[in-house]
Amino acid sequence: MSEEKSLNFIEEIIEEDLNNGKHTSIVTRFPPEPNGYLHIGHATSICLNFGLTNKYPGYTNLRFDDTNPVTEETEYVESIKADIQWLGFKWKNELYASDYFPQLYEYAVKLIKLGLAYVDDSTSEEIAAMKGTPTEAGTNSPYRNRSEEENLQLFAQMKEGVFPDGSKTLRAKIDMAHVNMLMRDPILYRIKHAHHHRTGDAWCIYPMYDFAHGQSDSIENVTHSICTLEFVPHRELYDWLIKKLEIYPSRQYEFARRNLTYTVMSKRKLLQLVNEKFVEGWDDPRMPTISGFRRRGYTPESIREFCDRVGIAKRDNVIDVGLLEFCVREHLNKIASRRMVVFDPLKVVITNYEEGKVEMMQSENNPEEETITYRDVPFSRELYIEKEDFMENPPKKFFRLAPGQMVRLKSAYIIKCDEVVKDEAGNITEVRCSYLPESRSGSNTSGVSVKGTLHWVSVQHAVPAEVRLYDRLFKVEDLGEAEGDFKDYINTGSLQVVEHAYAEPALRTAKFDERYQFLRKGYFCLDKDSNEEVMVFNRTVTLKDAWAKEQKKN
RNA sequence: UGGCCAAUGGUGUAAUGGUAACACAGCAGAUUUUGGUUCUGUUAUUCUUGGUUCGAGUCCAGGUUGGCCAACCA
Numbered sequence: 138m139s140e141e142k143s144l145n146f147i148e149e150i151i152e153e154d155l156n157n158g159k160h161t162s163i164v165t166r167f168p169p170e171p172n173g174y175l176h177i178g179h180a181t182s183i184c185l186n187f188g189l190t191n192k193y194p195g196y197t198n199l200r201f202d203d204t205n206p207v208t209e210e211t212e213y214v215e216s217i218k219a220d221i222q223w224l225g226f227k228w229k230n231e232l233y234a235s236d237y238f239p240q241l242y243e244y245a246v247k248l249i250k251l252g253l254a255y256v257d258d259s260t261s262e263e264i265a266a267m268k269g270t271p272t273e274a275g276t277n278s279p280y281r282n283r284s285e286e287e288n289l290q291l292f293a294q295m296k297e298g299v300f301p302d303g304s305k306t307l308r309a310k311i312d313m314a315h316v317n318m319l320m321r322d323p324i325l326y327r328i329k330h331a332h333h334h335r336t337g338d339a340w341c342i343y344p345m346y347d348f349a350h351g352q353s354d355s356i357e358n359v360t361h362s363i364c365t366l367e368f369v370p371h372r373e374l375y376d377w378l379i380k381k382l383e384i385y386p387s388r389q390y391e392f393a394r395r396n397l398t399y400t401v402m403s404k405r406k407l408l409q410l411v412n413e414k415f416v417e418g419w420d421d422p423r424m425p426t427i428s429g430f431r432r433r434g435y436t437p438e439s440i441r442e443f444c445d446r447v448g449i450a451k452r453d454n455v456i457d458v459g460l461l462e463f464c465v466r467e468h469l470n471k472i473a474s475r476r477m478v479v480f481d482p483l484k485v486v487i488t489n490y491e492e493g494k495v496e497m498m499q500s501e502n503n504p505e506e507e508t509i510t511y512r513d514v515p516f517s518r519e520l521y522i523e524k525e526d527f528m529e530n531p532p533k534k535f536f537r538l539a540p541g542q543m544v545r546l547k548s549a550y551i552i553k554c555d556e557v558v559k560d561e562a563g564n565i566t567e568v569r570c571s572y573l574p575e576s577r578s579g580s581n582t583s584g585v586s587v588k589g590t591l592h593w594v595s596v597q598h599a600v601p602a603e604v605r606l607y608d609r610l611f612k613v614e615d616l617g618e619a620e621g622d623f624k625d626y627i628n629t630g631s632l633q634v635v636e637h638a639y640a641e642p643a644l645r646t647a648k649f650d651e652r653y654q655f656l657r658k659g660y661f662c663l664d665k666d667s668n669e670e671v672m673v674f675n676r677t678v679t680l681k682d683a684w685a686k687e688q689k690k691n
Numbered sequence: 692u693g694g695c696c697a698a699u700g701g702u703g704u705a706a707u708g709g710u711a712a713c714a715c716a717g718c719a720g721a722u723u724u725u726g727g728u729u730c731u732g733u734u735a736u737u738c739u740u741g742g743u744u745c746g747a748g749u750c751c752a753g754g755u756u757g758g759c760c761a762a763c764c765a
Binding site for chain 1: 692694697702703714715716724725727757760762763764765
């Protein structure tokens with residue numbers, strides 16, 4: 138039963154390279170810049186790069202593209218490593234572009250000697266002005282024809298720290314009239330007297346992306362350098378540098394980056410959400426970051442499954458966040474322990490149940506288990522049910538509690554509502570019911586069958602808990618299409634806190650790495666904000682709710 | 692008014708010149724001690740105009756639409 142799964146276009150290229158003998162094994166790399174936390178879009182790239190070398194002979198390196206000391210920090214390096222490991226992938230080598238600074242410097246010297254690079258004294262504005270536009274050629278810099286000796290000396294002085302920031306750059310000498318703007322004498326090195334998170338103050342000149350990335354790939358013998366579509370125009374320069382430097386010819390391939398509905402997917406915007414306190418931090422459970430999803434209760438399996446289902450292609454896309462939710466529900470349904478928690482309590486008194494009596498009911502931990510295991514749930518005369526599970530004047534097809542109506546209490550008895558108690562203001566304060574003694578779960582001889590089953594918690598055994606309910610961070614589906622500032626579309630109701638929920642006693646021993654399904658409520662996990670005094674649960678995702686959908690129609 | 696990339700149901704991805712398929716979403720139903728799960732059925736797709744071919748989603752040409760390119764960011 139080996140159904141051929143079709144290959145994506147990158148796998149096709151690799152199989153061809155392997156089949157025709159161009160390569161016998163492959164090397165890929167995941168090259169994050171440590172200037173922010175990884176998001177779900179990066180997960181696609183991680184799954185692709187590491188997945189390829191799981192499937193084909195070869196290995197994947199983790200290489201930090203740390204060529205801009207101004208925005209990069211060790212905190213980000215650590216978070217990135219943790220996120221990749223959590224996703225379940227292992228890199229062969231942990232590398233840094235900054236490790237190659239000496240080599241890169243030599244490459245630059247080589248270009249100067251080849252007459253293919255020069256030191257330019259122009260200002261940033263002057264360079265921009267001479268750059269031309271996509272439809273007009275640029276003009277040559279007045280410094281373009283400096284002698285090799287002068288260039289060598291100037292570049293050495295740049296490195297020595299003789300010149301202030303921004304006063305000089307090293308540029309490739311290509312063609313100011315090139316139709317590809319990136320080939321119009323691109324800047325290779327700039328001066329930044331800035332402290333680097335790894336090299337400290339050893340350098341005051343730093344290579345640009347284009348002069349670091351391809352060369353780093355080449356140094357590592359990366360065979361297939363996979364990046365996103367916006368780097369397509371860079372490929373020409375990537376190839377040019379490799380050719381002129383006569384170094385290992387890594388090849389770049391581009392795929393379309395991932396977009397998700399109801400969220401933003403750029404580190405710049407995510408950083409803004411963090412800095413301007415729209416969320417608690419990078420790992421806020423509403424964030425589309427890996428750490429956010431982790432804290433929210435998503436599993437690595439579900440994220441990998443999502444990436445797998447979405448696939449790899451070259452066209453712009455906006456993926457329905459519903460697919461991600463489907464993937465996490467699918468996994469959590471299999472592994473989550475079922476528990477009962479009442480969010481918004483309504484007291485039920487079972488008038489014909491003996492006062493002070495407590496029965497231990499057996500309730501299955503997970504009906505999906507191959508061998509079902511059970512936990513004890515205490516049952517007594519006074520219970521809490523969900524306020525929304527009772528209606529005094531119910532509509533048709535309301536299979537819950539209502540005057541004269543019967544329901545089953547999950548894993549316990551069938552009860553019938555006899556009386557509604559109200560306060561002076563007319564609010565329902567209590568519902569008085571009678572139970573069918575012969576309807577006990579597992580030994581039901583009552584002959585009564587009911588449509589509805591409710592979750593419940595015994596009042597005297599209830600454990601208090603805080604529950605945090607999350608909704609989408611933005612109000613519009615496609616932020617790319619939305620006009621104006623993306624922050625105008627923030628969903629201010631994306632976090633709803635239930636401060637006083639009532640949980641069954643089994644949750645008292647809830648563990649951080651365990652996933653729970655609160656019956657009829659959704660999937661939850663213990664949050665790191667929990668302490669001795671209060672347990673905090675995050676809602677990972679709701680259950681599908683056919684009743685809510687039915688009601689929406691009316 | 693340049694160059695490059697892309698265009699298949701609502702969304703995403705297949706079909707590699709030979710019956711347009713799969714998943715999610717939607718809709719209808721069955722089962723259910725979770726209005727969950729599971730199961731069944733079902734709606735809906737090749738941007739456009741030409742050309743090549745016995746045959747085109749696929750190849751070619753023109754057009755249209757969308758994206759990317761003028762940071763000392765990556």
